[in-house]
Amino acid sequence: MTNPSKNSFVMFAAFFIGALLNYGFNVIMGWMLTPAQFGMLGVSASFLLIFSLFVTSAFPLTTTKFISGKYDTTTKHRVFKSALIANIGIAVLLSIVFYVGYTTDIIDLGANYNLLVICILLATIFTAMSIIYISILQGTFRFKSFALIGIITIFAKLMSGVILVKMGFGALGAVLSFPISMFIGLSLAILLTRDFTFWKTKGWADSNVYFFALPMFFGTLGTTLLMNIDIIGVKFLTEVALSDALSGYYRAALILAQLPIFIVGALMGVLFPYISKHQEDDRYASKSIKYGALFILPLALVIAAIPEAFILLMFPSEYIASAPALSIVAIGMGFLVMIMVFTNIFQARNVPRIPAIILPFAVIIEIILLVVLVPSYGIVGAAGSTAIACSIGCIVLAGLYVHTYKLKINHLTIVKVLVSFCILLLVLYTLPHTGLFPLVGSMTLSGIIYLVVLASFGLLTEEDTSIFLAGMPNHKAITPIAEMTSRVIRKLNRV
Template identity: 30%
Template sequence: QTLAAGGLPPAIAKYVAEYNAVNDYDMARQTIYTALKIMVFLGLFLGVLMIFVVAPWLANSYLHKPLALVPLQIVGLITPFSVILGAFRGAFQGVYKMEYILYTRAIEQLFMILFATAFVLIGLSTVGALWGTVIGYSLAAFSSVYIFKVYMPKYIPKASPDFVFTTKQQLRLAGTLVKFSIPVIITAIAEMLIYNICTIVMGKFLTLDAVGFFAAADPIARLPLMISISVATTILPASSEAFKVKDIPTLQRYVNESYKYSLLFVVPMCVGLALFAVPTLRVLYFAKPEYVAGASALAILAIGMTFYSIFSISTSIVQGIGNPRIPMYILIFGSVTTGLLCWLLVPSMGIAGGALGTTIGCLLMMIPVVYFVFKLTKAKFQLLPVIKITLASLIMGIFALFIPKTALWLFPGIIACMIVYFFALILVKFFTKEDIASLRQLSSKFGPVSTIANKILNFVERIEFRNK
């Protein structure tokens, strides 16, 4: 699935954004169609490979668990739908219509959860859950085709009557897309290893129950990545467009603002998850109280996700300005390092060792890619906002230490921490007039919520700038 859908969507987003920047809509549309042909071929080929070759080898030779065969084969059925989704999401990303990506993700997740839950409840167990996943992806794929056909002509008009694109030109365009996407695909595979290498290593050393506890904690720890992935999705075409038209000041502003606003939300979320790991697992897995054993892994992984959030945003910037090989090399290094650390730490520390190995690996990846971002864009690193966000998160964390770590106190504790963090930001004078203006513009898109948001921003403005 990663091979089929991991590399070309960023390439689609990059070139669609660049062609749109110079009003070459015919080439923007042709980029989507050419990439879609490549991806459908890859999706079908690799799906068949997964079902008939990879799944039997994994189940019987590596894991020595024949029961895993059918679930792994069902995963292969997801791939053709996944690549269609990837192609059109790349197109939506290229014209900054992130809400279209959101719609397809909502359909994917909603129907995946509904059908997976229904199939599990009628007794189909893991196989039922995976069939629910297949249905979720397939419906999302159909929705992406519908959105593209009905709504995208507003942003990428239909082909000009005199537009002719020969087979030779199409092959040349395919070569350009593949050339850009190969390092991105390798990056995606390495990223997949970062996500899963702990589980693979644990399968060698630990019981299935222990692996299950880690697998239960891992997706919760990655919740803050929703923020960074959203920023990364937007920053790739934006940085491509600014770089294409040589608007370096705008590119530098994008760099600094993407780090600043993602850290503003990601850091307190990661700190909160680390401190409330036990009650979070108790609430989410109330029917399986033994899953609290994954709390140590959740607390450590949550900190690692701060580093990985910065890494994912940096990767999109570097790819957007035409340097996809840099994150590829860094991710290969990171995946190998993470694998080695997990191999060393898991036997002695269990799932906490796997989480620690992943966290250290994320830190070692973050440092070089951030260096390259500032080197290539010549943007100046703004240390002061980072210090202020860290201080505000520290104040919130100290306050959270005094909250009882029980299921009953989880939601009141989260609300209290949000309030403390908000006032801590005011205390350290984080907000500038530009921040308030940007946040007010953003809040205007949320309907009735914008009224409340404006009142809060007015309150901040009165406190922050009362003496100015």
């Protein structure tokens, strides 16, 4: 088994920096804009994410799979060219449909969104182009360059957004940072992939590439809609006078609840090409599920347990009204973490039709629940709709994964995991967690206790430790700590 830990370390380091910058952007915008303007930013961002989904889910993942697979150079070049042209065409078509829908009031956002819509369309087109170029870096395992583009793009969004809002452009300035940053990311991606001389190869990809891309699209479409359609429901299913403000409050809850999503994105961004290249080795898929469940899912539970502490840490006190919604939607994002893991595994192992069939049904369930619950319960109803739909999607995908690969369920392991979660939350909840230092201290202490429990239960093994530590820098100050950690885990495993 090839150890992807070093690449994972690079991706997680990039994630940490990118998350700080991205959260910095959202938090700063929350302070600089009014709740109504912040809501307009949230609605615009959700539309952009949904449109971006059409150009980031089908052909980019397909391109990554073919480039990382055992195919000849000619095939890889043809797949790239076909994917690039197809993605641009999809982006242009989406832009036309959305603009016509907006100008004819089919999508009734209001006159305040005139220029925001243009920004969304430009960002969608730039995203369609850049993501295909970036898939070259991911498919050729150049994760440092892959991570660099992500960091620079988010930094550009932060700086341009702050400058434009400071200049008095309000929500328009914040949304205008999207196409600016994506254009910068596109330019950098073209520069870093200039060695991939696809233009020297004639011809186009075979039709099987397009047939493979279609279920890839629907599978990823489901995950993105589950994550973003709820705020659009808040916008359109609440009173017009309050819709932007409520969207702003719910946006604050989503920003915090989606932290685990960014982490699992970094994890699967590394493991997807490995699973694709070594399909016969089930260990990559198993490790993905294990690490997602034991180390990313608990973060969602922590956020759900103490929502007020996270809101007061990141946003003005007026956003405390979103705490009940955050507590519920964070649980939904925990289920979505595992949905993303199972979806990527199915896609990497050439079974993309399973999530492509299941997740659209989960989205339909969410939409029905939004229509029923949001008019009566507002943002809490939106959070509940997301949590229920994600839980159903996760359970069904997990069951199909077990059935497809004929796995045996270890009920004792499930009990151990649940007990570990309960201990983590119990310790955290009993400690002080209001304010930066109490929250960090409580999370650190409860996290250490949680890891000790995992090791004592045999859920965290010495092999896991070696995989994690292999990605750490080889430094004289780090090596003794790594060796001591391995010894401690070994002793706890014997308990």
